[in-house]
Amino acid sequence: MIDRQRARAILAKHVGGETLLRHSETVEAAMRHLAARYGGDPDEWGAVGLLHDIDFERYPHEHCAHVRELLGAEGLPESWLRAIESHGYGIVNQVKPETDMEKALYAVDELTGLVAATAVMRPSRSVLDLEPKSVMKKWKTPAFAAGCDRNVIARGAEMLGLEVGELVAETIAGMRKAAEALGLAGTPSA
Template identity: 50%
Template sequence: MDKTITRSEAWELLGEYTKTPALLKHALAVEAVMKHFARLNGEDEEIWGIVGLLHDLDYEKYPDEHCVKAKEIMEGRGISSFYIRAVCSHGYGICSDIKPESALEKTLFTIDELTGLINAVCLMRPSKSVLDLEVKSVKKKFKDKSFAAGVDREVILKGCEMLGIPLENVIAETIGGMRENAEAIGLKGNL
């Protein structure tokens, strides 16, 4: 059985495996950015959003088997191989050998780490908000390897290359997507 999954089913599934508020907010941030990029590409927002929501499905419970367990969990639920492939492709070269090929997969690969960097930049700002964040602030922190050192800048750059979109543009659109769900992802700040 190869079934599609609704947004509410995806959220429920994520909640079974993820309890940490920061990881849930990250999933919501990636979902918002994926929906934003879907609109830019004339694609289905719900599908792109669900992939974003589920991308770290297994990360909290199985960090050493990231992407491997997600595949098992999703296959066990009969979820479409389309979603499984897309989710697993974001770990390409790290914990997966599934190379991002579609625009959806390349976007997820690129923006996953970037949303983490942007989140960290926002939390350092006086406003604690993504709503007044500028691209130049993110670029400055992108260059500072000691800031948010866990963020793999090479993955982001490789993703931009895959997409054929300059880093500045990807940052701008990622900020735009995160702004659309600022309150839910904890980045409305004091604005």
């Protein structure tokens, strides 16, 4: 098991952009939380979340195809490499999410974006007082955060055996735990 510091060091080798780093940390937070629900190891699920977009900055048009090359050399377990590849299922490859960890990653990748976008639209700009119903309202507004693919999220929830609303609540709960670090704890009014 690699610790969080090592995972962050690996991430820093391949990802420099603020937005992608923030996204990686947001997915990490959601994954750590979901691990508890599914009996997984939060450190393992968190690291997979943190590293899932490892090849996106360097290979935006060959996403998920360079995971093995970049992470295999770090001595990460096969189960992690496969999990990371599987978040591109039906989008850039045919690696189907099979384990709970893989399904969770697939489900929260896009959803964290929708949750964060909903949070920062609100007066508090915080995830701490964000209710699932606010996200579900935005869920039904395709033009809002249009880049967050609702079909992928719905498919992910179904794989996990959750209603979308439940998955939203779990994702919010996970993001709350890291709200400060994610810049989603609210901004003091000027």
